[in-house]
Amino acid sequence: MSHSRLFARLLLQQAGVRHCYTGNRKNLYIDKNTKVICQGFTGKQGTFHSQQSLDYGSQLVGGVSPGKGGKTHLGLPVFNSVKEAKDGTGANATVIYVPPPFAAAAIIEAIDAEISLAVCITEGIPQQDMVRVKHKLLRQSKTRLVGPNCPGVINPGECKIGIMPGHIHKKGRIGIVSRSGTLTYEAVHQTTQVGLGQSLCVGIGGDPFNGTNFIDCLEVFLQDPKTEGIILIGEIGGDAEENAAEYLKQHNSGANAKPVVSFIAGLTAPPGRRMGHAGAIIAGGKGGAKEKIAALQSAGVVVSMSPAQLGSTMHKEFEKRKML
């Protein structure tokens, strides 16, 4: 078969496969009605963050800990499996705090149980495992995965799924999507301080193979009337930012374009080194910060050179557009 026909067939296959999964991006928009279960419920991380979640007011309804089904933990029921937990509580979201050797299996269990949203916090899952998870994920449409290696998703004041400090958030107008947890907190802190607040914050995580990318979140933000501005935080490695820039060119231009502010970490990162995140590596001359910044700027994104100016930059954009 000739190369061009081969690539065309490949393209068609990939487009078909993606359409199946991309149809459930709306599952990202958690709210006060979202019912969450916790996988790895009785472990140290699971326990600590579940308590934090309850303190925040999220609807945590139970958890999974194989072998401990029937017991109670933090006043909530424990189940042996995701399916049992979902059937027993009506949960439509799960947060996964399972250690790396078993985390991929935990994600697959959630997909098999057809739970609408799975958020995997775990850092350190082998890449090969995630490639296998993605293979399954992309060929179904019920479950949306966020992460792994991410801080989670939060709709301030309504639902917090993950490890982010709830108290820095404020209900508001900015949608935030980020590959870095702590940089997200910076953006949240700043947007709270300038009075803009956040509509929805999604940490997509620092791994090279993950369940949700920038484009998935951008679509939700662009279609959400409550989200009036968008902050996108990227870093070196891969081409997610370039793809996002392309998407914004097509879907966020003209008079009604929502302001997008961005920061890209790693301008000073040396090539070939993994900078903390498994996905943060400049390999073969590709994935550098400069190129990402240029791509985003060409899509009308305001790129801040300092991570401390995200809030102020967004505020200026709102001022310019008389949105304050």
Place this chain on the structure above:
Amino acid sequence: MAASMACQAALRGLRAASSKQLLGSRNQLARVSPRRWLNLQEYQSKKLMQDSGVTVQRFFVADTASEALEAAKRLKAKEIVLKAQILAGGRGKGVFDSGLKGGVHLTKDPAVVGELAGKMLGFSLTTKQTPKEGVKVKTVMVAEALDISRETYFAILMDRSCNGPVIVGSPQGGVDIEEVAATTPELIFKEVIDICEGVRDDQALRMAANLGFKGPLERQAADQIKRLYDLFLKVDATQVEVNPLGETPEGQVVCFDAKINFDDNAEFRQKAVFAMDDTAESDPLETEAARYDLKYIGLDGNIACFVNGAGLAMATCDIIDLHGGKPANFLDLGGGVKENQVYAAFKLLTADPKVEAILVNIFGGIVNCAIIANGITKACRELELKVPLVVRLEGTNVQEAKRILSESGLPITSATDLDDAAKKAVAAIGKN
């Protein structure tokens, strides 16, 4: 469009491991190759390949000259190649402090192998890619020299755009693959592999044909391709690059060199591979940091960074640079950091003689700021901190942390945000 973009992404991902061919078809001699990062010696990578049934030149390793002589005899080869085993590239043109020139030699005489090995082992080999003082050679590889009649390029990597493994090849082997991609992209061939299916027969044969292997060699090459893929999965590699995948005049398909990049996340189930990690040529601070599970990368500057979260750590280095300073390191403490790690990290940073100021930037989510504060004050007291310390804390338990720091009596400059912290750190250098 997506597929060709993916192809570009795939083959650019290979540049990090590509090597330059300097002399004709005898590529064993001169190779300019960048460092591998999980630090395996050439003989260790080749052993892994052998164990997967991949065809490599027959070889033995030796730690003494007499062992090398014996190995050369045992090989019973028409011609022998003797290669010093160091991680850095440029061995062919390197120089030993014994006076011997060249870290790779060809000879037909085992006695010469023994003699040359005696001038390699225990001596330092200096190349363009080693530090000035060179690297001590502890092991040599004694291998059967094979003629190469044709060189191809072959690699396997996990590609983000394709959501999984891709195999990439070119009949233009032995040269910089980036150049091939730029000048004759039609000579780069790619197959996307379904991780659940593996490499299909038709894919392996098509790649072999595209690489220019004909007749019985086509099937042989296809078989090698499948075995390399099996190895790729077995050792949790993120990339396996064979350059060249060569053809001998006798009709054999041989992997003459391979670079394997390993997934650090898989260490827990790749204990045997990671046990081979040779840190002798690594930055000692990085090796020490790894002992405490700290993600530390040494850089060239004089402002040490102490940060939680990889993105924030990268951003901290960026912002120091933005304000005219030079970061001395990248350091991500991680989420579940314990007090003893904080102490160890601080000790590490202050041990670096280049460091003239320390910038602590912590936004606590999981990380409890008070733990950081306790770790810092303890470290400062015990290590008798001599350089300026700028601290910016925010997040969980920050008030308690600030109290601990201010009551410590230590000379700590506080900062409100990242811009403020970076400016103060840069200014602190000026004052010294």
